[in-house]
Structures are given as C-alpha cells and as structure tokens.
Amino acid sequence: MGFTVKVEGPSTIELGTTSITGVKFRTDIPHDSNARSTDMGSTVTITGKILTAVDGDPFDSTRQLGLWALVPAEKSDCYRKVSIEVIAASQVVRKYTYPNAFVVDYKEDYGDVEGVGTFTLIIKQKKDKMAQVAVEGGYSV
C-alpha cells in the first residue's frame, strides 16, 4: 500500500511512496452527543521518513513541512490545500482533499541507531470549511 501526499500553498510539497509510512484519517465528533452534533471536525495524521539525498539527488521536501508548521496564524499561507492518495494494486483506494488544512502538530525524531529520521504531521481542516473536504476513490491510477 503506497501513499502520496501533496501540499499546495506558496510552494508545492510532494512526498511519495518511498517516504510516507502511514496515514490515519479520523472524523472528530463529540462522543457524548445525544443526537447528531454540528460540532464536526476532521484530523489527519501522516507519518514518514526523512531521507538523506545521495548521488546528488534533490533533497526530500520534509523540511518544507517543518517550515509550514512554524508559519504564524496571521499569515494566510498557514492554510494550505492537502491531497492524500492511498494507492494499492494500481487502484486509487482513497483520495482525500483538504482545501484549508492547518498544522496542529509536527514532530521530527532522530536517533544514533537508525539511518533515517522520522516525522509525524497532524493536520486539521478549518472547522467552518468542513463541507469542502472531498473523499474520492475506487478508480485506477
């Protein structure tokens, strides 16, 4: 199962199947609601590897994710368009599109034992723009 993540803003960040290791989608609805709640949100957790460029390859764009996490709320580019594809057997199983995503957590982890670092990015869709989240899938690549 492969994942591709694309973040479109002032610059485009693209991460492919070699670096993304996991994606988790969840819909946040209050568990204690007695009837369908209007308080609905959506959170995505993306985990992956921070790869070192060898043989003169370009560097991966994980650093751009770190910079996005540090953009202050006063700037409009703290909201970016994120599309995530889950690909298996030449089929796009899911394609999630978050047109106004913002970062709620970003973490990078390095050790002296592993050859690569790892990152965890948690994003949310702006809550008043929940209707714009698109879930597609079930077609070939």
Added chain:
Amino acid sequence: MGLRLKIEGSESISLPETSITSVVFGADIPHDSNARSTDLGSTVLIKGKILAAVDGEAADDTSKIAKWSLVPAENMDCYRRLQIDVVNASQIVRQISVPNAFVVDYQEDFTDETGAGVFSLLVKQKKDKMASLKFEGGFSGE
C-alpha cells in the same frame, strides 16, 4: 545518523555525535484548535551519554548543561543560543537553530550497570521570539 549539539551563551558547550543519542523536534500547537492558533511554541528534546574522560583528555561538556539548567530566570544567561546538526552521508539533513532557548527539564541518570550515565535535556524557544527560530537543512557539509 550523526547528531551534534552546540550551545552558546556565557560559555560555549559542544557535544559531538559520540555523545548525543537522540533528538526530537516538536512544534507545540493546541490540538483542540478549530482554526490555525496563534499559540505556537517549539520544544526540543535531546538525549545523550555522559562520557568519562580517559587518557587525560578534557571532560565532556555535559556538566555545563547541568549548570545551565540551574541558572535562575533573573539572570539573562538562562537564555542561550542552541544549534542542532543532523549529519548523514556528508549531508546536513537538518540544522535547527533555537536562538533564545531556555531549559524546562534536565535529568541525569546513573546506574551501576552501565558504563556511561545518560542525560535528557528539554528546551523551548522563548514564545514571543518564535519568528527567529531557524529550520534549515538539505545542503552538503563536512
């Protein structure tokens, strides 16, 4: 993966890849925000070994970190400039500079089973100076 730590303030502290074992960089943003929050912070957790000096070489700088963690808030020296380099295959994968770092936690752990002690240092960037934090990398070095 080689991790290097440099701290500059009233004194210079430098720890090479032989002593640092792990670095975790995190952006602290409230998870329950409905839209992008202005409450943005950054935390760095550094773990490493406390090495004993042999063959008459100088002792490592970990004791200076312990002293830094004890500097009172009234003293301007409690804020120091911290830099972390992540080096791999002659490339600087990350160079994180935290120009106004302060200690929020420092721990040293010694037991009779291990030959070296371990330390863990948790620092934060002064929250009103978040804009001066530098997150660089992706260039060749060495």
